[in-house]
Amino acid sequence: MLHEPLAGYVDTRLAARLFVQSAKEHGAQVLEGSTVLRVGADRESAQVMLAHATLRARRVVLAAGAATPSLAQVPGMYCRSIPLSSVRSPAKAVPAHCIIDEVSGGYIRPDGSEFLFAGGALQHDAASHQQLFFDLPGAGARNAELAQHLTGTQAMQLLDTRPGYDGYTPDFLPHIGPSPDDQRIVLATGFSGRGAKYIPAVAVELARQLAAKSPAGVPA
């Protein structure tokens, strides 16, 4: 069962900046904007391969969301689309709070007095995000219809629809712990469309466990 405080809503850009700021305050070196091409491990170290260099560390925590299976083996993980739309209410019929409707599958989040985010359109699964099918016009129409239904107004204007996606696992539970590939590669992934609300707590607990004890055979 999931509890969604504030309907699970997180300002992801602000959260990411605050995570980086906090990591730096705790003495971490943060490299932003680089794409990891591959990760690997041997007896001496874990390696992170970038375009022009390889970084070495005792361990690597792999938290690349839906792209994680392209970097390491993650049993059973697949991708699911989450088409989300921005909708305008000319009549300013925007509720003051989020609404999640289990019956229709629709949900809305207010974004000021005139705009809202709307979701609930049909989702699709694929092995990787490059293979996902998106019918953005169809999804947008459905999201706007759900927004109208949930606000009780007929005059919603669809603005745009984004092709979001997340990494899913068969039981919707995340993979947190050593990868089947190597103990030096630690997974924190597969949050199955629900991660925004509990990733901070998961990250704190994983960091605590990694600091307290190293995986079998791996130097601390």
Ligand SMILES: Cc1cc2nc3c(=O)[nH]c(=O)nc-3n(C[C@H](O)[C@H](O)[C@H](O)COP(=O)(O)OP(=O)(O)OC[C@H]3O[C@@H](n4cnc5c(N)ncnc54)[C@H](O)[C@@H]3O)c2cc1C
């Ligand atoms: C439209 C939408 C709405 C959602 N709404 C909610 C909600 O209301 N409540 C909720 O709890 N959850 C929600 N979720 C789900 C939540 O956002 C995810 O579960 C969560 O973000 C997953 O976190 P993550 O750290 O595993 O992956 P991500 O947040 O996807 O982060 C992975 C990061 O790794 C980076 N990366 C990937 N590959 C590489 C590479 N090769 N090299 C370098 N960097 C790489 C990516 O750029 C990204 O920054 C929503 C998701 C979507 C798409």
